[in-house]
Amino acid sequence: MSLAIVHSRALLGIDAPPVTVEVHLSNGLPGFSIVGLPEAAVKESKERVRSALLNSRFDYPMRRITVNMAPADLPKEGGRYDLAIALGILCASGQLEQQQLDGLEVIGELALSGALRAVPGALPCAMQARRDGRALLLPKACADEAALLPDIEVLGAEHLLQACAHLLGQQRLAATPRPPLNLAPAGPDLADVRGQYQAKRALEVAAAGGHSLLMSGPPGTGKTMLASRLPGLLPPLTPQEQLEVVSIRSVARQTSASLDAQRPFRQPHHTVSGVALVGGGSTPRPGEISLANHGVLFLDELPEFDRRVLEVLREPMESGQICISRASAQVTFPAQFQLIAAMNPCPCGYHGDASGRCRCTPDQIKRYQGRISGPLLDRLDLQIEVTPLSEQELVAASSTAENSASVRRRVEQARQRQLQRRGKLNHRLSGQELEQDCALDQDNQQLMQQALSRLGLSARAYHRVLRVARTLADLEGVTDIDRTHLLQSLSYRRQDRREG
Known part of the structure; x- marks a missing residue:
């Protein structure tokens, strides 16, 4: 048979659209043509495939070889189609049978020796292959990643010869077992932070409702310590969230062949570019906000x-995703991250400190704080000041502080109440849902009217006050929001009253 068909997968964002690799051998001058919108690395696969077949002692057909990758309008990139092309040539030349490739999808890059090298996106490919009811043949180096998905046969080969021996029935490949769940510790404990009870309370509220948090205070007050302990307050990832997190890491070529129960924590440097933060490039790749999906993004x-880099966060914070449009394709990455930010109150960092060390002028303070736009501040649910510890608190013997495990139990209970009520966390409540879940009596309505007038809160900030108040009520296990919850929620809007 001079025509062979092999099923493979492309990579578009975190999706893996199907690609049908058609290989045809015809008479004429020997040649090798690849069509179907291949980019440079795909065109170069003909040299890798030819050398791999010859070095593996297969007969290389001295005929005209035409490889078509359908659909033709889908861009193809990378060396992920090498193995499919090689098997297609062997099948079209009669060294393999077409039925041996039925019910199988193939991805993998070939070395000149015939060895198989890992390719990104193995887990998204496995998800789609399982949906279509096919097994997946791929390099052994990324087989563990694909095997993270249950109920799919994953076949890992180290060499082209192993893949062919399996197809010919000479030496079958064993299905790759599912790797165990990684139950690594959640990180540093909240009990390590001395004092800062208001900041710890705000951190607990942020964890319970999925709220964003901005901490402002002088250097050395523990802002970074507090932020690094937030993942330890969050419940473990659900099985579906685990797969989504690993899929994004796989596409970004940061794959670990294990399922992490803990949520991601990303801390990019302040020199990060907009593309690195939200994703992009000529071939769109996920950025920091997607790598922090279902976890924490900390901006110190x-x-x-x-x-301009910070402004690109505004839309993803509202929608929970980022859509990247290019001439060739439009890619959507999930970005359900929890933003935690820290800042100094002025350029020197000591504005408002009792020591009086700050010598910044009001104009300098205004310009410094003005680097953060009002619309971005408006989207931050909790905004608190972290004050320095007193000398007595700093030098006193370490006291028994509440640890992360006990706080996490309260957070999990509050989240469970939210999921039972709406199927979502409070920071995702819509306007109509807020009216139903945060109904205020006449006295509380009057209180909020006064707060709106005095603080100059926008409609968005008002809704965020209600969401935080709803979370405070959930932490206490009560149904209705009372005056105490509203006042405490309003106290978390300190940046709305910043100087200058």
Whole structure:
């Protein structure tokens, strides 16, 4: 048979659209042509495939070889089609049978020796292959990643010869077992932080409702310590969230062949570019906000970030995803991250400190704080000041502070109440849902009217006050929001009253 068909997968964002590799041998001058919108690395596969077949002692057909990758309008990139092309040539030349490739999808890059090298996106390919009811043949180096998905046969080969021996029935490949769940510790404990009870309370509220948090205070007050302990307060990832997190890491070529129960924590430097933060490039790749999906994105020294870079966070914070449009394709990456930010109150960092060390002028303070736009501040649910510890608190013997495990139990209970009520966390509540879940009596309505007038809160900030108040009520296990919850929620809007 001079025509062979092999099923493979492309990579588009975190999706893996199907690609049908058609190989045809015809008479004429020997040649090798690849069509179907291949980019440079795909065109170069003909040299890798030819050398791999010859070095593996297969007969290389001295005929005209035409490889078509359908659909023709889908861009193809990388060396992920090498193995499919090689098997297609062997099948079209009669060294393999077409039925041996039925019910199988193939991805993998070939070395000149015939060895198989790992390719990104193995887990997304496995997800789609399982949906279509096919097994997946791929390099052994990324077989563990694909095997993270249950109920699919994953066949890992180290060499082209092993793949062919399996197809010919000479030496069958064993299905790759599913790797165990990684139950690594959640990180540093909240009990390590001395004092800062208000900040710890705000951190607990942020964890319970999935709220964003901005901490402002002088250097050395523990802002970074507090932020690094937030993942330890969050419940473990659900099985579906685990797969989504690993899929994004796989596409970004940061794969670990294990399922992590803990949520991701990303801390990019303030020199990060907009593309690195939200994703992009000529071939779209996920950025930091997607790598922090279902986890925490921590931006330390917030005013030091380029203002244009920070502005790109506004839409993903609302929608939970980022859509990247290019001439060839439009890719959507999930971005359900929890933003935690820290900043100094002024350029020197000591504005408002009792020591009086700050010598910044009001104009300098205004310009420094003005690096963060009002619309971005408006989207931050909790905004608190972290004050320095007193000398007595700093030098006193370590006291028995509440640890992360006990706080996490309260957070899990509060989240369970939210999921039972709406199927989502409070920071995702819509306007109509807020009216139903955060109904206020006449006295509380009057209180909020006064707060709106005095603080100059926008409609968005008002809704965020209600969401935080709803979370405070859930932490206490009560149904209705009372005056105490509203006042405490309003106290978390300190940046709305910042100087200058």
